[in-house]
Amino acid sequence: MTEITEPIANEQKVKPQSSLKRLGKRLLKSKTGMVGLIIVVAVVLMAIFAPLLTDNDPAKTDVINRLLPPFWLEGGSTEFLLGTDNLGRDVLSRIIYGSRISLLIGISAVLLAGAIGMALGLIAGYYGKVWDFIIMRTVDSLLAIPNILFMLIILAVMGPSLITLILVLGGTSWVVYARMVRSETLSIKERDYVRSAKAIGAKDFRIITKYILPNVLSSFIVIATLNVATTIILEASLSFLGLGIQPPDVSWGLMLSDGREYIATSWWVATFPGIAITVTVLGVIFLGDWLRDVLDPKIKD
Amino acid sequence: MNVVEDQVIMEVTNLKKHFDMSKGFIKKTKTIVRAVDGLNFKVYKGETLGIVGESGCGKSTTGSLMLGLLDATEGHIYFQDQDIAGMTQEELRKARRDLQVIFQDPYSSLNPRMTVEELVGEPLLVHGLASGKELKKQVSELLKLVGLREHQMKLYPHEFSGGQRQRIGIARALALKPKVIVCDEAVSALDVSIQAQILNLLKKLQKEMDLTYIFIAHGLPAVRHISDRIGVMYLGKMVELADRDELFEHPLHPYTHALLDSVPIPDPRLRKEHQLIKGEIPSPSNPPPGCPFHPRCPYAQAKCEIDMPEYREILPAHFVACHYPLVNEDTNVLPDIKKVK
Amino acid sequence: MNNSLLKVENLKVRFKTEDGYVSTVNGVTFDVEKGETLAIVGESGSGKSVTSLALMGILPANGEVYEGDIHFEDKDLRNLSKKQYRELRGQEIAMIFQEPMTALNPVFTIGYQLRETLILHYKMSKEQAQKKGIEMLETVGIPDAEKVMGRFPHQLSGGMRQRVMIAMALSCNPKLLIADEPTTALDVTIQAQILTLLRNLKEKSNTSIMIITHDLGVVAELADRVIVMYAGEVVEEAPIYELFENPLHPYTKGLMASIPKIHDVVDELYSIEGTVPNPADMPTGCKFFPRCPIGDIECTKIHPPLEYVSENHAKRCIKV
Numbered sequence: 015m016t017e018i019t020e021p022i023a024n025e026q027k028v029k030p031q032s033s034l035k036r037l038g039k040r041l042l043k044s045k046t047g048m049v050g051l052i053i054v055v056a057v058v059l060m061a062i063f064a065p066l067l068t069d070n071d072p073a074k075t076d077v078i079n080r081l082l083p084p085f086w087l088e089g090g091s092t093e094f095l096l097g098t099d100n101l102g103r104d105v106l107s108r109i110i111y112g113s114r115i116s117l118l119i120g121i122s123a124v125l126l127a128g129a130i131g132m133a134l135g136l137i138a139g140y141y142g143k144v145w146d147f148i149i150m151r152t153v154d155s156l157l158a159i160p161n162i163l164f165m166l167i168i169l170a171v172m173g174p175s176l177i178t179l180i181l182v183l184g185g186t187s188w189v190v191y192a193r194m195v196r197s198e199t200l201s202i203k204e205r206d207y208v209r210s211a212k213a214i215g216a217k218d219f220r221i222i223t224k225y226i227l228p229n230v231l232s233s234f235i236v237i238a239t240l241n242v243a244t245t246i247i248l249e250a251s252l253s254f255l256g257l258g259i260q261p262p263d264v265s266w267g268l269m270l271s272d273g274r275e276y277i278a279t280s281w282w283v284a285t286f287p288g289i290a291i292t293v294t295v296l297g298v299i300f301l302g303d304w305l306r307d308v309l310d311p312k313i314k315d
Numbered sequence: 316m317n318v319v320e321d322q323v324i325m326e327v328t329n330l331k332k333h334f335d336m337s338k339g340f341i342k343k344t345k346t347i348v349r350a351v352d353g354l355n356f357k358v359y360k361g362e363t364l365g366i367v368g369e370s371g372c373g374k375s376t377t378g379s380l381m382l383g384l385l386d387a388t389e390g391h392i393y394f395q396d397q398d399i400a401g402m403t404q405e406e407l408r409k410a411r412r413d414l415q416v417i418f419q420d421p422y423s424s425l426n427p428r429m430t431v432e433e434l435v436g437e438p439l440l441v442h443g444l445a446s447g448k449e450l451k452k453q454v455s456e457l458l459k460l461v462g463l464r465e466h467q468m469k470l471y472p473h474e475f476s477g478g479q480r481q482r483i484g485i486a487r488a489l490a491l492k493p494k495v496i497v498c499d500e501a502v503s504a505l506d507v508s509i510q511a512q513i514l515n516l517l518k519k520l521q522k523e524m525d526l527t528y529i530f531i532a533h534g535l536p537a538v539r540h541i542s543d544r545i546g547v548m549y550l551g552k553m554v555e556l557a558d559r560d561e562l563f564e565h566p567l568h569p570y571t572h573a574l575l576d577s578v579p580i581p582d583p584r585l586r587k588e589h590q591l592i593k594g595e596i597p598s599p600s601n602p603p604p605g606c607p608f609h610p611r612c613p614y615a616q617a618k619c620e621i622d623m624p625e626y627r628e629i630l631p632a633h634f635v636a637c638h639y640p641l642v643n644e645d646t647n648v649l650p651d652i653k654k655v656k
Numbered sequence: 657m658n659n660s661l662l663k664v665e666n667l668k669v670r671f672k673t674e675d676g677y678v679s680t681v682n683g684v685t686f687d688v689e690k691g692e693t694l695a696i697v698g699e700s701g702s703g704k705s706v707t708s709l710a711l712m713g714i715l716p717a718n719g720e721v722y723e724g725d726i727h728f729e730d731k732d733l734r735n736l737s738k739k740q741y742r743e744l745r746g747q748e749i750a751m752i753f754q755e756p757m758t759a760l761n762p763v764f765t766i767g768y769q770l771r772e773t774l775i776l777h778y779k780m781s782k783e784q785a786q787k788k789g790i791e792m793l794e795t796v797g798i799p800d801a802e803k804v805m806g807r808f809p810h811q812l813s814g815g816m817r818q819r820v821m822i823a824m825a826l827s828c829n830p831k832l833l834i835a836d837e838p839t840t841a842l843d844v845t846i847q848a849q850i851l852t853l854l855r856n857l858k859e860k861s862n863t864s865i866m867i868i869t870h871d872l873g874v875v876a877e878l879a880d881r882v883i884v885m886y887a888g889e890v891v892e893e894a895p896i897y898e899l900f901e902n903p904l905h906p907y908t909k910g911l912m913a914s915i916p917k918i919h920d921v922v923d924e925l926y927s928i929e930g931t932v933p934n935p936a937d938m939p940t941g942c943k944f945f946p947r948c949p950i951g952d953i954e955c956t957k958i959h960p961p962l963e964y965v966s967e968n969h970a971k972r973c974i975k976v
Contacts, residue, residue, distance in 0.1 A: 039674075040674065043674060205423055205424075206418045206419070206420060206423045207424050207425055207426040207427075209379075209384055209416075209424075210416070210418060210424050210425070210426075210484075210487070211426070211437075212384055213382055213384065213411060213415065213416045214411060214415070214437060214438040214441055214487065214490075214491070215407075215408040215411040215412065215438070215441055215442060216437070217408070217441075220441065224426070224429070228426075228428035229426070229427070229428060369843035369844060369845060370843055476931040476932070477700070477931075478931055479931070506699035506700055506932075507699060507870065507872075507911060507914055507915055508699060508911060508914050508927060508928040509699075510914070511914035511915075511926065511927035511928070512928075512929075514916070514925055515924055515925055515927055518923075518924065533843065536916040536918050539921060540921065540922075559921075560921075563918065573845060574845060575918070576848070577844045577845045577848035578844055578873065579847070579848070579851065579871065579873030579874050579877045580873055580876060580918065580919075581872035581873045581875070581876045581900075581912065581915055583876045583877075583879075583896045583897055583900050584897070584900070585876070586877060589848040589852055591845075591848055591849055591852060592845055595813050595816070595846065596813075596843065596845075
């Protein structure tokens with residue numbers, strides 16, 4: 015019975031360190047992850063505190079001051095730091111307010127798509143057979159349709175609005191999650207720990223929620239973050255094509271669209287929202303890449 | 316040993332598991348893998364039945380079948396007078412209170428996202444046997460039983476070494492106070508010094524909790540150490556089954572003999588030429604006709620190529636499936652193959 | 657001593673992790689003599705595999721040799737260029753691994769991979785290489801060698817793949833063959849075949865073999881001399897018979913006692929308490945002390961040196 019005291023020798027090795035603290039420590043070590051996090055936090059803060067950051071009304075037109083250049087150029091004014099657009103609206107405050115819509119769409123469309131994709135992917139992967147067939151053939155069919163065209167048709171029929179935009183963006187991009195979750199589920203289902211759950215007599219619901227879902231979650235979060243980036247770009251494209259956000263609402267994509275005609279004469283109207291999109295998307299991608307490294311236990315070991 | 320003779324706790328009759336691996340849609344190539352192909356044996360209460368064999372022999376499939384984790388193609392598995400092979404999911408869930416498993420790889424058999432407390436307490440929770448403070452108390456008792464500390468409850472599996480993880484797996488299997496535990500290569504992935512700790516722990520627990528083990532492994536020394544009786548499998552079939560010492564000292568099947576002879580002995584003074592058996596294990600999807608071992612058997616005769624030998628009790632409590640079993644003249648020595656003919 | 661082929665002195669290897677450097681090999685000294693078979697025994701975490709990777713110059717990207725010397729004949733391996741190391745690996749030192757599947761390229765046939773090495777190193781023509789390749793496969797006991805030349809690695813069984821690996825390793829007549837757990841992934845009957853093959857090779861050629869294993873059975877079958885490693889250090893070194901008859905270090909003794917014997921059944925196995933210490937958090941003094949049955953307070957103060965008790969038997973323990 016003496017051998018039973020075994021683990022004591024090893025006790026000191028286990029450092030009780032909260033996972034959150036560890037995550038923070040890892041973040042400090044990754045430069046790109048840090049940059050990504052700073053950008054994303056900044057954009058989120060900008061969206062939340064928009065009214066505090068600028069006094070200019072983003073929708074207020076001012077024909078006298080139309081197409082003013084940024085303040086550091088000749089003819090620019092410090093009242094409109096990044097200049098004005100063709101209707102004399104302040105570009106800077108439009109970018110600040112535009113972040114609200116861009117983020118709102120990016121995040122809610124991803125949440126919607128993620129929820130649908132996660133649920134269907136788990137069902138298809140875990141139960142297989144006819145469930146798998148129905149769900150995966152639906153996924154294949156959706157993938158076969160050109161995405162933008164599909165969205166444009168639905169938006170044209172239903173009429174563009176914020177809600178329809180979210181529904182359309184979320185309703186088409188869940189397929190990515192469903193495929194990923196299904197294939198992960200298929201492999202996790204065969205792991206010994208799932209067999210061990212069956213062996214103790216756990217029911218399917220418990221196995222799915224306690225064994226499979228937590229183990230696909232890390233890949234899921236990574237894809238979801240990257241998907242926020244693509245959704246922001248998609249929203250911009252749709253707005254650019256005129257079926258996205260409608261005035262007086264403002265989004266970065268819409269600003270790009272508005273600035274298109276003036277790109278040769280007044281470059282700042284389209285350039286600054288373009289930069290805003292690029293920087294935000296890059297930030298989100300950096301964050302996503304870093305999350306992949308941190309959350310993937312395979313890489314960690 | 317508190318083996319109760321004649322008290323059969325499990326009985327396997329004509330058990331078969333065939334996997335359909337047919338490929339192709341238009342031109343179908345029919346491939347059936349006969350992973351387990353007609354097993355008959357009994358498990359007595361309180362004993363440790365070892366099942367050994369090399370890869371592809373079907374020993375792990377047998378374990379999964381006995382646990383109801385796989386559906387049998389044919390045959391019966393009686394456990395306490397009920398047939399596991401014919402149970403509904405709900406009946407199986409109930410039967411699992413008495414029938415548990417310890418897996419090979421302590422790294423892959425524990426959910427990495429659950430703490431030790433959740434892992435060990437889960438069986439009790441799932442069967443509604445304990446909750447809240449009572450659950451916590453039972454978990455800490457279980458941990459003590461397997462040599463872990465109470466304060467390690469909140470840790471995750473990756474914070475433990477391989478041997479400690481296997482202890483967690485054992486605690487989880489013991490939580491429901493089962494009658495039978497299938498140990499599926501339970502010590503194969505562990506280092507020698509840790510393997511000894513776990514083997515001793517398993518033996519101690521068996522005595523204290525009146526457990527019956529089915530110990531599936533490819534490592535012969537460990538099987539010999541822990542088992543009361545040992546069955547040898549080859550290509551989905553049981554080729555020999557006998558009491559441990561009888562099997563090791565007087566193997567009757569040429570395959571058993573070759574298997575025992577192949578084990579490297581950790582003593583350079585006993586260094587010798589192995590009586591190598593030629594060739595490789597055939598694929599279970601295309602087993603040879605007749606006796607499955609005949610292409611590699613040094614004594615195969617014409618009959619072996621045609622007839623499948625019957626699995627029979629050739630000596631009291633000694634079963635073998637061979638047309639020409641090795642006869643031993645000297646009771647204390649391994650039969651010398653050359654002498655036999 | 658001038659008979660030595662490989663000489664390793666005070667080798668230290670560390671890995672960069674996110675919590676800083678972790679040293680897994682802490683000053684290992686040994687040599688391999690011409691024509692001998694040296695076994696390095698240890699459990700996981702002993703540093704035995706890392707040592708072999710360091711010798712081959714194939715440590716993972718985050719690992720480095722940060723101290724010590726490795727001499728192979730008259731070459732200082734730590735000062736070789738990448739190209740020189742590559743040539744050395746191909747021609748003078750060869751290595752076989754536990755899982756041959758990972759060491760063989762899955763998209764080329766066995767024949768292609770065998771011929772490639774021969775053509776590269778011996779400037780053979782394709783026909784010559786084919787002939788030599790078949791010959792090599794026959795040497796390692798592969799039936800139907802010509803057919804096997806046309807197969808892909810996944811079409812062979814584990815034992816066959818290991819034979820192919822051995823054939824490839826031997827195709828350039830290396831002076832040293834490093835075998836890292838060569839039979840661990842194989843079935844017992846196949847393991848016996850491979851061990852016999854290695855033993856025959858050793859008798860026929862004067863290739864030195866360095867076998868790395870956790871299995872004392874394999875050691876007893878093959879080795880002339882043994883090094884026992886624990887926690888990144890050599891704890892005992894002795895000729896094979898001497899080691900098994902008269903093990904000195906408590907770890908070696910414990911290791912031997914904890915193996916279940918196939919012909920000698922005991923009721924309870926001897927077991928070494930505890931587990932191998934974490935390399936990031938090594939005990940001070942003797943590294944085996946936390947698990948040692950005979951250690952006392954003195955052992956926590958001194959880090960014992962490796963002492964020779966006779967000409968060729970050394971131990972790292974102050975208590976025996």
